[in-house]
Amino acid sequence: MKITLLPSTLHPSGATDFQYASSYLVNDSIAIDAGTLGFYGSVQQQEKVRHVLITHTHIDHIATLPIFIENAYTAGPECVTVHGSQTVLDCLQNDVFNNRLWPDFIELSKHMPPFLKLSVFEPGETREIDGLRVEAIAIDHVVPTSAFLLTDSGGSVLLVTDTGPTEAVWFRANQLTDLRAVFLEVTFPNSMGYLAGVSRHLTPDSFAGELLKLKHKVPVYAIHLKGRMRQRVVDEIVELDNPLVKVAETLTQYGWKT
Numbered sequence: 001m002k003i004t005l006l007p008s009t010l011h012p013s014g015a016t017d018f019q020y021a022s023s024y025l026v027n028d029s030i031a032i033d034a035g036t037l038g039f040y041g042s043v044q045q046q047e048k049v050r051h052v053l054i055t056h057t058h059i060d061h062i063a064t065l066p067i068f069i070e071n072a073y074t075a076g077p078e079c080v081t082v083h084g085s086q087t088v089l090d091c092l093q094n095d096v097f098n099n100r101l102w103p104d105f106i107e108l109s110k111h112m113p114p115f116l117k118l119s120v121f122e123p124g125e126t127r128e129i130d131g132l133r134v135e136a137i138a139i140d141h142v143v144p145t146s147a148f149l150l151t152d153s154g155g156s157v158l159l160v161t162d163t164g165p166t167e168a169v170w171f172r173a174n175q176l177t178d179l180r181a182v183f184l185e186v187t188f189p190n191s192m193g194y195l196a197g198v199s200r201h202l203t204p205d206s207f208a209g210e211l212l213k214l215k216h217k218v219p220v221y222a223i224h225l226k227g228r229m230r231q232r233v234v235d236e237i238v239e240l241d242n243p244l245v246k247v248a249e250t251l252t253q254y255g256w257k258t
């Protein structure tokens with residue numbers, strides 16, 4: 001399995017690690033979230049993505065989904081499948097593909113080569129997608145949100161964003177015998193603990209508290225750092241002095257051998 005954080009912005013010297021919005025590419029054909037997916041690479045690269053798993057409907061996680069669906073459209077019999085909880089799919093229908101923000105690709109798909117398929121994927125469910133076993137697990141954010149546990153013959157990787165302090169995902173992680181890595185959000189610096197609390201996000205201090213719930217000693221990659229506060233969050237993560245914790249970089253291919 002390989003996982004790549006897609007960049008949000010370019011600098012003349014190349015992609016930066018800012019994650020203004022979130023998308024993760026898994027093995028080239030699966031994306032988790034579509035905050036930046038529709039602005040990634042060439043249409044040929046986007047066309048390889050056949051499945052999009054949506055954690056939740058905040059705009060930094062779905063902003064470029066309509067653009068991506070358009071870019072990936074080949075007018076063939078196969079189309080992109082968007083997996084999400086019923087809450088997520090209802091929001092996409094009512095608030096995005098509603099003929100106001102964007103054409104209703106869901107309705108159009110009933111009358112012509114389809115743009116997309118919606119697939120209800122509730123927390124607690126597991127499914128096979130392109131050789132990967134994917135399990136959705138409920139986490140604690142201000143809207144219903146799923147973490148995803150990804151497993152192939154090389155082991156399991158857990159992607160947890162966005163969430164405040166939570167329990168079920170660590171209970172599940174501690175049951176595993178093949179956990180290779182965790183991607184975990186840390187959004188605000190410690191001085192913004194109030195805002196982190198009401199918006200159900202983590203600070204470096206509460207991130208460290210979450211890691212105490214995980215019994216496996218595996219690499220943990222920090223994701224979802226707010227752009228404006230990024231350096232403060234990075235400094236506070238470094239102060240945790242935990243050798244297993246690293247801040248994830250965009251376009252680095254994180255891989256685990258099968």
Ligand SMILES: [Zn+2]
Nearest residue numbers: 056058141162
């Ligand atoms: Zn969110």
Ligand SMILES: [Zn+2]
Nearest residue numbers: 058060061162
């Ligand atoms: Zn977010």
